[in-house]
Amino acid sequence: MLGLLPVGLMASTFGPESGTSWIVASVIAVGSLALSAMWLRDSWPSRLQSLLSVVAVSLGVAVSSLILDNPVIGFLGTATYVVLTVFVVCFHAVRLLTLTWAVASVALGILFVRLAATDAVVAICALVIVVLLNVFVAISCRAVIKLLQPNAHHGDIEQLTGLLHRGAFYSSVATLLASRSRSDDKYLVVLAVNIDSFSLLLGLSGSGGGNRARVTVGQALRETVRHNAIVAHVADDDFLIADTFTTADASPLVERIRGSIAATPQRLTASIGVVVTPLPPLAAEPPDEVLDKLIGIAQQAIEQARMTGGNQVRYVLRPNLEDPDDAGFDNNGKTA
Known part of the structure; x- marks a missing residue:
């Protein structure tokens, strides 16, 4: 569903404007639906499939945010990394979260530079909000998992x-x-x-x-x-x-x-x-x-x-x- 958002923004003045951006948004939407279909089958995806999905979604969120002409809306798009953070913390190792956040950092850095050129204060606030949100959610998920099963191995x-x-x-x-x-x-x-x-x-x-x-x-x-x-x-x-x-x-x-x-x-x-x-x-x-x-x-x-x-x-x-x-x-x- 998150992958459909860039396509939905085509109807907005803040959405992608060029033909290339429209094509990219459509490819991301189709790819997101294809990845989601793996979880609707009778059996769970393999660990490798899940790892590749996390990498693909990390890149997809970054590209979806960067193809938007308005960097403020782009920052709003990067907030969806929270969903990916929750999934990685619950089902994968910390090193995969490091990779996800590395991709997110590149996207956030580009958006920060673009927005800071017009309003540095808003750029700093937007960056802090996205970073703190992801860090807080990651720490909270780890704490909840430990509290739910304190003695389980x-x-x-x-x-x-x-x-x-x-x-x-x-x-x-x-x-x-x-x-x-x-x-x-x-x-x-x-x-x-x-x-x-x-x-x-x-x-x-x-x-x-x-x-x-x-x-x-x-x-x-x-x-x-x-x-x-x-x-x-x-x-x-x-x-x-x-x-x-x-x-x-x-x-x-x-x-x-x-x-x-x-x-x-x-x-x-x-x-x-x-x-x-x-x-x-x-x-x-x-x-x-x-x-x-x-x-x-x-x-x-x-x-x-x-x-x-x-x-x-x-x-x-x-x-x-x-x-x-x-x-x-x-x-x-x-x-x-």
């Missing part, structure tokens, strides 16, 4: 969904159990979520549709649970959630999860197994073994939910961890 993240993988899930739950200091949290809740009819979805929409389903379900889970809950994508259609509760009633969370999954664009449903167990007895047990047992019980609960048609929840309260095969579905479980 890239090796812990499953790349497709952005959630934790199985190993990181185990590690995070072990840390949760070891560092539990809130006396009002009395129960550990483990949820296993399985997307219903996932094989049918793959058959109908292919791997692209399956990936979209995983991503949307992962996003729905992340947006539904509390900020300190532990969420992982552990298999094609399987997700795990762990959190601590003050009561043994996890149904409000479960119903929110079911609603968020049903609200996804694909209108998906899921079978969910929920295990709720008191925290104090877990303190003396090896966390990995405890979690193995709880996940196994939750997966058994999912199988029972799927056997009754799917799109259901099976709760298991205070399971017998000494004998996971005797989890107590008949006495403590219920179907919702």
Whole structure:
């Protein structure tokens, strides 16, 4: 859309006036639409494609600003480097931002000289505004990224969904159990979520549709649970959630999860197994073994939910961890 602005300015007295400038503006607009189309495909662009796009857009913004006869409007055009700065900071290394800003500096320098010939004060103010805006946005984006994931490491993240993988899930739950200091949290809740009819979805929409389903379900889970809950994508259609509760009633969370999954664009449903167990007895047990047992019980609960048609929840309260095969579905479980 930013690439279309020079073409739109052709209708203005401040826009490009020569025939050559019109051709350049049209080429930039077409090129911008072509680059944007890469992000509308089923798969993300490769890293090289993204790098080349950043370089092309950097040059395009510079040329778009310089072909305008009015340098004040040209400075306004260079403000769009903010969009590129945000993208580079979020998805690429700092050295690419250095390249982007180097191209921007050349354009700003030329515009400054042109504008300073008629009004040096306005030229200085325009330059300061554009520079400060880009620097502030870059620093703010980096700070926000660090604040959102203060303890996350890239090796812990499953790349497709952005959630934790199985190993990181185990590690995070072990840390949760070891560092539990809130006396009002009395129960550990483990949820296993399985997307219903996932094989049918793959058959109908292919791997692209399956990936979209995983991503949307992962996003729905992340947006539904509390900020300190532990969420992982552990298999094609399987997700795990762990959190601590003050009561043994996890149904409000479960119903929110079911609603968020049903609200996804694909209108998906899921079978969910929920295990709720008191925290104090877990303190003396090896966390990995405890979690193995709880996940196994939750997966058994999912199988029972799927056997009754799917799109259901099976709760298991205070399971017998000494004998996971005797989890107590008949006495403590219920179907919702």
